Amino acid sequence: MNPQLSHFVLKAGRVIDPAAGRDGMFDIRVRSGTIEAIGVDLAPEGAFVIDVKDHIVTPGLIDVHLHLMKGLGAFGVDPDIFGVGSGVTTVVDAGSAGHTLLNVFRNYVTDNARTRVLNYINLSTLGGVTGPGYSILADPRLIDEAKIEQAVEANRDIIVGIKIMATGGALGAQGLKPLERARKLGDELKLPLLVHIGESWTKDTAPVHVGDVLKYLRAGDIVTHMFTVHPGGLLDGNGRLWPQVRDAKASGVLMDVGHGLHNMNFDVARKVLDQGLHPDGVSTDGHRGNRAGPVYDLPTTMAKLVALGFSLNQVIEMATINAAMLLGRGEELGTLKVGAPAEISVLKLEDREWKAVDSQKGTLPARQAIIPVYAVRGETVYETIPADRP
Numbered sequence: 001m002n003p004q005l006s007h008f009v010l011k012a013g014r015v016i017d018p019a020a021g022r023d024g025m026f027d028i029r030v031r032s033g034t035i036e037a038i039g040v041d042l043a044p045e046g047a048f049v050i051d052v053k054d055h056i057v058t059p060g061l062i063d064v065h066l067h068l069m070k071g072l073g074a075f076g077v078d079p080d081i082f083g084v085g086s087g088v089t090t091v092v093d094a095g096s097a098g099h100t101l102l103n104v105f106r107n108y109v110t111d112n113a114r115t116r117v118l119n120y121i122n123l124s125t126l127g128g129v130t131g132p133g134y135s136i137l138a139d140p141r142l143i144d145e146a147k148i149e150q151a152v153e154a155n156r157d158i159i160v161g162i163k164i165m166a167t168g169g170a171l172g173a174q175g176l177k178p179l180e181r182a183r184k185l186g187d188e189l190k191l192p193l194l195v196h197i198g199e200s201w202t203k204d205t206a207p208v209h210v211g212d213v214l215k216y217l218r219a220g221d222i223v224t225h226m227f228t229v230h231p232g233g234l235l236d237g238n239g240r241l242w243p244q245v246r247d248a249k250a251s252g253v254l255m256d257v258g259h260g261l262h263n264m265n266f267d268v269a270r271k272v273l274d275q276g277l278h279p280d281g282v283s284t285d286g287h288r289g290n291r292a293g294p295v296y297d298l299p300t301t302m303a304k305l306v307a308l309g310f311s312l313n314q315v316i317e318m319a320t321i322n323a324a325m326l327l328g329r330g331e332e333l334g335t336l337k338v339g340a341p342a343e344i345s346v347l348k349l350e351d352r353e354w355k356a357v358d359s360q361k362g363t364l365p366a367r368q369a370i371i372p373v374y375a376v377r378g379e380t381v382y383e384t385i386p387a388d389r390p
C-alpha cells in the first residue's frame, strides 16, 4: 500500500503529455522524488520496476473544483479521496473558506493532505459555513476586502483565485454589487474570479442572467458549471448560446465543467459543444454527496467527455496543462519535466460498453472507461481508493 520508493521506473506505459507533444511508449525514471529521465527502454540501474504496460501515464491530473473541508457541513470531503485516491495529484477547493477560515483550511486541509491542495477563497466571509442555499452575499458587510487581502497575502502559495456564487439566492438584495466588488478586488490582488452560475440551490429567487454576470469577467476568469440545466446557464430558451457567452469566450474568459450533483446535463452539454464552446477545465465539483455517484472521480468525468465526443488526448490536455494554466500554475504543473518533482498519474483505459449518467439521471452510451490506478507524488506511489464506478 502506497509504497515509498527512492528509485523507481514506470516501465513501458503509453505516456500522453499534450504540453510536451508526447504520445508513445516510454519509461519514466524517478529518483529521490524527481523525474530523472523519460525515454525508451531505460536501463534499470537497480531501480524498483513498476510495470505499467497497457496503461496510460500522464502528468499529474488536476481537478480544479471540489469541496474539501472535511467536516464542514454536508459537503466537505477528505481531499485525498478525490485526490491521490482517485489518481489525481492536485485538487482545488472552490470557496469552502472565507477569509476567517483560510488559516484553518491551510492548517487542517492543505498541510495534512497527501494531494496538493490549492484554494479559491470565498468572496463571502461565510464561505461554505451555511451551505449553498443561503444568501451569503446579500449583506454588504459579508464582503471584507481588507481582510480578504490579508488572508490572500499570507497564503499566496495556495490561493489561485476568488470564488463567487453568482446566483439570485446568494446575491439577494445586493444584486450585482458583489460582482462589482469582486472585479475590483480581483484586479487589486491580481487573482482570477471563479464564478458559479446556475440556480441549482435556490428556486424561489429570480435567476441572475449569465450575460449580466459576464459583464464583470475578463480574460483568465472562470465560469464553472458550463453544462448546467438550471436557470442562469449558458443557453437561451431556444437552446442557443447567449451572444454574451460567445463574446466572453472570445475575450479569454475560461469555461469549467463543474459536474457536481446538479450541473452536468448531457443534453445541455451536447448543445453547448455543438455550438463550438469547449471546456478549458474539467472538474468534478466533488464532495461528500456525489462520490458514490453520479460523479465518482475525475477520470470518470473525463470519460463522460470522451462519450460526448472528445478524444482521450483532448480530455487529458484539459485535466493537465489546460487546468494548470487555468490555475496560473502552467510553469510548475501539467507537464512531465525532467528535473521537476514527480507528479504523475497512471490510468487504465478500458474498451467496454458502459452507461454514463448525468446529474439529472440522463444517460449516454459510452465505449471507453478511464480507471485511475496510481498517483505518484515525489517518492510515493499512491494506490487508488475503491469506488463503485459504472
Ligand SMILES: [Zn+2]
Pocket: 065, 066, 067, 094, 258, 260, 285
Ligand atoms: Zn462547487
